[in-house]
Amino acid sequence: MSQSLSEECTPLKRKYDACFNAWFEGYLEPAVSASANAEQRTKFAQQKAAEFESSCGKIWQEYRQCIQKAVKDKGLDVLLDQARAENPLKEPPPSEPTSDRRS
Numbered sequence: 001m002s003q004s005l006s007e008e009c010t011p012l013k014r015k016y017d018a019c020f021n022a023w024f025e026g027y028l029e030p031a032v033s034a035s036a037n038a039e040q041r042t043k044f045a046q047q048k049a050a051e052f053e054s055s056c057g058k059i060w061q062e063y064r065q066c067i068q069k070a071v072k073d074k075g076l077d078v079l080l081d082q083a084r085a086e087n088p089l090k091e092p093p094p095s096e097p098t099s100d101r102r103s
């Protein structure tokens with residue numbers, strides 16, 4: 001796993017990465033089958049979200065706070081603000097239905 005933006009954040013990054021990877025592996029293993037209905041998929045997603053928050057939420061918040069401090073300490077917050085002002089995120093255009101276009 002790679003280093004974090006700040007050396008002091010790297011232990012938190014490694015801890016979060018390990019937590020996330022373990023959670024994500026569990027998320028993928030019992031993948032909801034295509035035959036499951038929308039209600040079952042929604043319930044599964046909600047259960048996994050709660051499981052993530054319980055297992056990794058606190059670690060994520062600690063790591064995020066550390067990174068936000070490192071961004072500010074390195075003066076990157078100013079650059080990020082400028083980039084956001086110059087190129088604000090916009091809603092993606094609605095997707096067009098795919099059709100079989102053969103020319």
